[in-house]
Amino acid sequence: MNKKAVIFDMDGVIIDSEPLWQTAQIESLAQFGVTITRQECEQLTMGKRIDDIAKTWCDKYPLGIDPSDLETMILTRLCDCISVEGEPMAGVYRALDFFIERGMRVALATSSNHVVIKAVFDRLKLWDKFSIICSAEDEINGKPHPDVYLSAAKALFVEPDECLVIEDSFTGLTAATRANMVTYLVSPAYQEQKFEIANRRFENLNQVVDALS
Known part of the structure; x- marks a missing residue:
């Protein structure tokens, strides 16, 4: 080297944490009656910043909320998952x-x-x-x-x-x-x-x- x-x-x-990121997105969007898959998360949001992730879903589905609110929902759920399940x-x-x-x-x-x-x-x-x-x-x-x-x-x-x-x-x-x-x-x-x-x-x-x- x-x-x-x-x-x-x-x-x-x-x-x-990729599965945890996916879970956080899936559970957050489910609150708006939107079903997404782990494959969609991997294809559309893997490696991206949270604002880009939230914008991706808000552009794709009529969630009726500001992307910044979706950011907060996803991050809150993600950090909860990491603190308990992160390996x-x-x-x-x-x-x-x-x-x-x-x-x-x-x-x-x-x-x-x-x-x-x-x-x-x-x-x-x-x-x-x-x-x-x-x-x-x-x-x-x-x-x-x-x-x-x-x-x-x-x-x-x-x-x-x-x-x-x-x-x-x-x-x-x-x-x-x-x-x-x-x-x-x-x-x-x-x-x-x-x-x-x-x-x-x-x-x-x-x-x-x-x-x-």
Whole structure:
């Protein structure tokens, strides 16, 4: 590894929260008599910022509420789920320790809001593992725009091409690629054609560590 920093996405990389995000969306829309599927959530909202998620559903269905109200509903349900059910992805602690031991700076660059980050870091006890935490909530544009990754590199005092990004979604990979960063895709669906834009692909974080060791 000739990189100075590693930047992790959070949902689906650090914590197994994608099913929880889907549950929060499904249950929130059900209150308006709208039925959506997990497949729809994955196709339409995976890797996106909460305002983009809420706008997606408000544009698609006549919910009769402001998207900001739907945002609040989804986030409240999500944080409740994380605090009770949140589990780390396979190999998370091993991977974090691996990069830290090699002197690399470790950052987070996520589409999730700070309230979700806090719920995840409290649940998984991650506060001492990351030197920089960046949320797309603070950016003008969320992923697939590169803003949050460029902000992370700036906060780390490194150039974008000195960063390795670990992502699990096409949206996130697109953002990191646009930031001119090396990308590793980590997902059980790593063989899907859409993930060919990644520099390397793995099923889980344990495979990343094994490959770099």
